[in-house]
Amino acid sequence: xxxxxxxxxxxxxxxxxxxxxxxxxxxxxxxxxxxxxxxxxxxxxxxxxxxxxxxxxxxxxxxxxxxxxxxxxxxxxxxxxxxxxxxxxxxxxxxxxxxxxxxxxxxxxxxxxxxxxxxxxxxxxxxxxxxxxxxxxxxxxxxxxxxxxxxxxxxxxxxxxxxxxxxxxxxxxxxxxxxxxxxxxxxxxxxxxxxxxxxxxxxxxxxxxxxxxxxxxxxxxxxxxxxxxxxxxxxxxxxxxxxxxxxxxxxxxxxxxxxxxxxxxxxxxxxxxxxxxxxxxxxxxxxxxxxxxxxxxxxxxxxxxxxxxxxxxxxxxxxxxxxxxxxxxxxxxxxxxxxxxxxxxxxxxxxxxxxxxxxxxxxxxxxxxxxxxxxxxxxxxxxxx
Amino acid sequence: xxxxxxxxxxxxxxxxxxxxxxxxxxxxxxxxxxxxxxxxxxxxxxxxxxxxxxxxxxxxxxxxxxxxxxxxxxxxxxxxxxxxxxxxxxxxxxxxxxxxxxxxxxxxxxxxxxxxxxxxxxxxxxxxxxxxxxxxxxxxxxxxxxxxxxxxxxxxxxxxxxxxxxxxxxxxxxxxxxxxxxxxxxxxxxxxxxxxxxxxxxxxxxxxxxxxxxxxxxxxxxxxxxxxxxxxxxxxxxxxxxxxxxxxxxxxxxxxxxxxxxxxxxxxxxxxxxxxxxxxxxxxxxxxxxxxxxxxxxxxxxxxxxxxxxxxxxxxxxxxxxxxxxxxxxxxxxxxxxxxxxxxxxxxxxxxxxxxxxxxxxxxxxxxxxxxxxxxxxxxxxxxxxxxxxxxxxxxxxxxxxxxxxxxxxxxxxxxxxxxxxxxxxxxxxxxxxxxxxxxxxxxxxxxxxxxxxxxxxxxxxxxxxxxxxxxxxxxxxxxxxxxxxxxxxxxxxxxxxxxxxxxxxxxxxxxxxxxxxxxxxxxxxxxxxxxx
Numbered sequence: 001x002x003x004x005x006x007x008x009x010x011x012x013x014x015x016x017x018x019x020x021x022x023x024x025x026x027x028x029x030x031x032x033x034x035x036x037x038x039x040x041x042x043x044x045x046x047x048x049x050x051x052x053x054x055x056x057x058x059x060x061x062x063x064x065x066x067x068x069x070x071x072x073x074x075x076x077x078x079x080x081x082x083x084x085x086x087x088x089x090x091x092x093x094x095x096x097x098x099x100x101x102x103x104x105x106x107x108x109x110x111x112x113x114x115x116x117x118x119x120x121x122x123x124x125x126x127x128x129x130x131x132x133x134x135x136x137x138x139x140x141x142x143x144x145x146x147x148x149x150x151x152x153x154x155x156x157x158x159x160x161x162x163x164x165x166x167x168x169x170x171x172x173x174x175x176x177x178x179x180x181x182x183x184x185x186x187x188x189x190x191x192x193x194x195x196x197x198x199x200x201x202x203x204x205x206x207x208x209x210x211x212x213x214x215x216x217x218x219x220x221x222x223x224x225x226x227x228x229x230x231x232x233x234x235x236x237x238x239x240x241x242x243x244x245x246x247x248x249x250x251x252x253x254x255x256x257x258x259x260x261x262x263x264x265x266x267x268x269x270x271x272x273x274x275x276x277x278x279x280x281x282x283x284x285x286x287x288x289x290x291x292x293x294x295x296x297x298x299x300x301x302x303x304x305x306x307x308x309x310x311x312x313x314x315x316x317x318x319x320x321x322x323x324x325x326x327x328x329x330x331x332x333x334x335x336x337x338x339x340x341x342x343x344x345x346x347x348x349x350x351x352x353x354x355x356x357x358x359x360x361x362x363x364x365x366x367x368x369x370x371x372x373x374x375x376x377x378x379x380x381x382x383x384x385x
Numbered sequence: 386x387x388x389x390x391x392x393x394x395x396x397x398x399x400x401x402x403x404x405x406x407x408x409x410x411x412x413x414x415x416x417x418x419x420x421x422x423x424x425x426x427x428x429x430x431x432x433x434x435x436x437x438x439x440x441x442x443x444x445x446x447x448x449x450x451x452x453x454x455x456x457x458x459x460x461x462x463x464x465x466x467x468x469x470x471x472x473x474x475x476x477x478x479x480x481x482x483x484x485x486x487x488x489x490x491x492x493x494x495x496x497x498x499x500x501x502x503x504x505x506x507x508x509x510x511x512x513x514x515x516x517x518x519x520x521x522x523x524x525x526x527x528x529x530x531x532x533x534x535x536x537x538x539x540x541x542x543x544x545x546x547x548x549x550x551x552x553x554x555x556x557x558x559x560x561x562x563x564x565x566x567x568x569x570x571x572x573x574x575x576x577x578x579x580x581x582x583x584x585x586x587x588x589x590x591x592x593x594x595x596x597x598x599x600x601x602x603x604x605x606x607x608x609x610x611x612x613x614x615x616x617x618x619x620x621x622x623x624x625x626x627x628x629x630x631x632x633x634x635x636x637x638x639x640x641x642x643x644x645x646x647x648x649x650x651x652x653x654x655x656x657x658x659x660x661x662x663x664x665x666x667x668x669x670x671x672x673x674x675x676x677x678x679x680x681x682x683x684x685x686x687x688x689x690x691x692x693x694x695x696x697x698x699x700x701x702x703x704x705x706x707x708x709x710x711x712x713x714x715x716x717x718x719x720x721x722x723x724x725x726x727x728x729x730x731x732x733x734x735x736x737x738x739x740x741x742x743x744x745x746x747x748x749x750x751x752x753x754x755x756x757x758x759x760x761x762x763x764x765x766x767x768x769x770x771x772x773x774x775x776x777x778x779x780x781x782x783x784x785x786x787x788x789x790x791x792x793x794x795x796x797x798x799x800x801x802x803x804x805x806x807x808x809x810x811x812x813x814x815x816x817x818x819x820x821x822x823x824x825x826x827x828x829x830x831x832x833x834x835x836x837x838x839x840x841x842x843x844x845x846x847x848x849x850x851x852x853x854x855x856x857x858x859x860x861x862x863x864x865x866x867x868x869x870x871x872x873x874x875x876x877x878x879x880x881x882x883x884x885x886x887x888x889x890x891x892x893x894x895x896x897x898x899x900x901x902x903x904x905x906x907x908x909x910x911x912x913x914x915x916x917x918x
Contacts, residue, residue, distance in 0.1 A: 059496070098458050111882075
């Protein structure tokens with residue numbers, strides 16, 4: 001079936017969103033578990049229990065991130081090029097954080113030395129915290145605009161600094177606040193997972209953590225919303241070629257103006273549902289966790305995370321990466337995309353494989369579903385992580 | 386113009402992280418099938434020793450796999466962080482196989498690897514074997530998609546340059562998939578991975594036999610690996626990727642450089658066995674030549690000439706001059722003079738645009754390049770010959786050495802006397818590094834031989850990099866150096882530790898140093914552990 005170019009451009013915005021939400025809900029949970037590991041596990045055997053709740057799944061979950069990055073490369077090459085090279089040290093920091101996880105999970109329990117195991121536990125902590133923080137900070141930077149421009153041959157030049165990503169001259173620590181939202185929501189999500197999949201005393205500690213981090217997320221999300229409404233100027237496309245035109249990001253006119261990030265919410269009031277989903281999802285997740293219903297809580301926290309990501313996406317649409325120094329260089333869903341043929345092939349590849357992936361991933365979760373206990377790990381001391 | 390030191394450092398970073406990643410990948414590609422074979426025997430015969438073998442070799446595989454995943458992440462980030470113009474210029478074509486690799490292959494491999502390690506108690510025998518098989522399938526499909534992407538860098542089919550979007554765009558997905566270079570590369574690379582894993586299992590099994598311990602599992606492991614390894618090394622050698630050197634200009638140049646073939650000889654060309662190639666003098670000092678052999682190997686015919694490097698340089702110079710015109714009209718078209726006349730001239734020279742871009746390494750404006758710059762770019766349009774010449778010969782020698790070992794190993798194993806051939810077991814043990822020498826030099830030949838191109842005839846390496854500074858690269862390269870050295874030390878430490886422990890690392894009470902007569906008496910009865918000693 002042939003889908004027209006304009007529709008495909010839009011569908012790819014949705015698909016990239018789905019891949020990122022898939023990443024946050026699955027591997028984000030593993031990162032949350034990593035962040036909580038040194039605090040919820042008081043003894044070595046408890047830490048092993050915690051690790052083994054995600055042990056069989058974290059690697060598959062991580063592929064959501066890898067596929068999301070690969071999809072950006074294939075569908076939005078200029079975004080991949082500009083963001084990864086512009087945020088050079090931030091991206092490397094996230095990458096080095098991610099390094100700790102594959103080796104941490106596999107190597108930690110292979111040697112009994114407490115210093116060895118303790119070091120890997122903090123490695124897994126970094127592997128959860130640092131990427132989560134950086135991805136949140138990156139989102140914050142997209143919202144406040146990135147200092148970059150393109151030359152006539154479409155080579156991207158980044159003119160900001162690494163520390164400017166964290167604390168911008170104009171907007172102060174807004175991006176750090178976005179990073180905090182990311183860290184807190186994944187910590188809450190990981191905590192609810194642990195509440196569901198471990199026994200006493202870890203599950204009670206996890207319940208406490210879910211409450212704390214859930215509240216932090218809600219407050220930070222609310223603060224960021226207020227900041228966005230009153231303190232951050234958005235971007236608006238003034239004129240551009242037809243939506244199905246050959247993509248060329250230098251042929252449009254963009255202005256920066258107060259309130260532009262709210263325009264979509266005014267034009268399509270139904271999109272208010274996204275921030276509502278964020279607040280309600282997170283709030284109910286905390287309540288369900290307190291009521292010892294972590295299964296339902298996990299579903300609601302997944303919906304809450306979806307709501308938060310969609311809130312930012314909907315505010316910015318059609319912008320992906322606005323330029324603060326040369327707004328006309330901004331990358332948007334209509335002009336930073338691949339060709340019609342590539343989008344089309346990739347779309348059908350995703351349509352075929354994403355349901356298959358969800359199918360077999362579900363099977364693996366079903367097969368491994370249980371509360372992981374201290375007794376179980378002790379009985380499989382040389383097999384478990 | 387980008388800083389040439391920064392580009393050099395970017396290349397060092399990519400090459401070192403890719404070579405490092407490629408320490409782990411080949412072992413994974415082959416180990417998965419060896420595990421599938423061992424576990425299949427277990428499921429079919431029900432003999433526990435094969436399950437223990439699967440679990441034990443699985444542990445070593447896991448140590449390797451974790452580093453493979455870790456270092457693979459770098460590869461995905463690095464195109465964007467360090468090669469951003471490349472990412473923009475070819476993402477439309479090159480990104481697609483990478484993304485499909487994630488969807489079709491890497492998800493499969495990574496989802497099931499967790500169950501391979503942790504699902505023994507929760508899956509039926511057949512379910513677990515299926516999991517192992519899907520993991521193997523996933524890892525090998527991964528290699529397929531990566532090599533389709535890499536094959537396109539060597540021989541960019543199924544795509545064309547669009548001046549409106551200022552990038553390469555896909556015109557045929559089918560041509561991309563069926564790229565002959567990608568096909569031969571896939572077969573050659575996965576088979577080399579199978580050889581690597583076989584040599585690994587053979588070397589460590591030989592160690593146990595030399596020590597006289599864990600003989601039952603060592604001999605069975607040896608049998609599995611020697612059969613698999615012999616078939617694989619024959620594929621690597623017989624289906625070597627020479628045939629892929631016939632298509633595309635870059636591959637032809639690479640072939641001539643590998644063979645230090647400066648002049649076009651009347652066919653069939655002589656093969657230079659050894660010698661000292663010199664790019665400055667454009668000749669090979671002290672060459673020892675075998676008549677006719679190169680023509681036969683490279684073209685598999687008696688009458689097809691192998692084009693020499695000097696002729697290739699002359700051809701390239703013509704294309705550079707044509708490329709200057711293409712560049713000049715590209716600037717006009719992008720600068721608002723999008724007229725039919727300009728488009729027509731551009732179309733005539735479009736296939737040489739990449740050659741025009743080669744001049745970007747010498748001047749900001751290729752359209753105004755001087756005669757000297759054109760000559761220089763043409764001279765630099767072939768790679769450094771000596772490193773390619775020697776790496777290729779090291780690779781071939783390593784392959785020949787492994788073939789000899791595999792044939793001997795197979796013969797004595799079939800005669801059931803392998804454990805008494807201590808000299809051969811020692812050779813296997815000390816040859817464990819040999820497959821890595823072969824795969825790393827092979828990688829080097831393929832990728833260094835592609836220079837000065839990032840994408841053959843399309844995008845020069847010199848303009849593919851990100852607009853970073855030398856300081857950026859020094860910091861990141863140092864960080865990678867430190868991190869990767871520590872990881873390698875840890876990985877090797879664990880690998881040696883668990884290889885020395887052997888199957889006793891499973892703590893079943895049935896293996897070496899586990900006092901089988903006391904600890905594992907109950908289970909020993911139905912084990913062939915000591916019977917075959």
